[in-house]
Amino acid sequence: MKNFYVICDNIRSLENIGSIFRTADALGVSKIFLCGISGKPPHHKISKTALGAEETIPFEYYRQTGRLIDKLKNPSAGSGQEKLQIVALEQAENAIVYTKFKPKFPLALIVGNEVKGISPKILQKADKIIYLPMSGQKESLNVSVSFGVAGYYIINKKL
Numbered sequence: 001m002k003n004f005y006v007i008c009d010n011i012r013s014l015e016n017i018g019s020i021f022r023t024a025d026a027l028g029v030s031k032i033f034l035c036g037i038s039g040k041p042p043h044h045k046i047s048k049t050a051l052g053a054e055e056t057i058p059f060e061y062y063r064q065t066g067r068l069i070d071k072l073k074n075p076s077a078g079s080g081q082e083k084l085q086i087v088a089l090e091q092a093e094n095a096i097v098y099t100k101f102k103p104k105f106p107l108a109l110i111v112g113n114e115v116k117g118i119s120p121k122i123l124q125k126a127d128k129i130i131y132l133p134m135s136g137q138k139e140s141l142n143v144s145v146s147f148g149v150a151g152y153y154i155i156n157k158k159l
Contacts, residue, residue, distance in 0.1 A: 003106035004029050004155060005072075005084065009065045009122060010036035010113040011143060018049030019144035020111070025053035027155045032057055033108070035065040065110075069125045072108055084108045088126035089150050090118045091140065095129040103154045111147045 006029055011017055017039050024032055034040045040061050041047070041054040062068040075081035085103070088095075088110040110126065112118035117140075123129060132141060132149055140146070 003082070004151075005031050005033065005106070005108040006147065006151075007033045007065065007068065007086075007108050007110040008035060008038045009110055009118055010116075011038045011111070012114055013143075014039040014043055014045035015049045016114065016142065016144045018046040018051075018054065020147055021046065021050040021053040021057055021059075023144065023148045023151060024057050027151045029057060029151075032059040033068055034059055034061045035068060036063065065122050066125060069108075069110075069122065073125070073127075082106050085128070086110065086126045087154075088112075088118050088123050088129045089131070089146055090123060090129055091131045092123055092129045095131040097133055098130040098150050098153055101128060101130045101154075103157050107154065109147070109150060109154065111143050114143050 006020065006024055008020060039046060046054050069086055072084045073086060075083060085107045087107060090112060110118055130150065132146055
């Protein structure tokens, strides 16, 4: 049973959304939640990088990321939905390096805006915050690349 989800929190680039769909397909992600300003299929810029994955990975759109997280953490009785562990991928004061993280499934990984990252309000709702250590002069990777690195780590811990 698939139980790995992705929450795209205000991803502004349609190409990044397409790349996340493509990587999600490779990882066997169950569903992508597109939130806030995140673009959604159908759109030619998403399709160009997703290469059809936007048609194979289910997705839902939510205007407010916080409300979605509340729903995922506290599913209504009788809904058949499991409570998810919510993990944010962000450089934050209380974050742990991703290789020290022990995922518990079902799990939803939040990835954030290319410039602003994930807001402090959303980070407070996460059960865990993980980060990718940087060795160069730039402080972060592209959001879709970061998702790929963290996603492959998480899914391989599941096997």
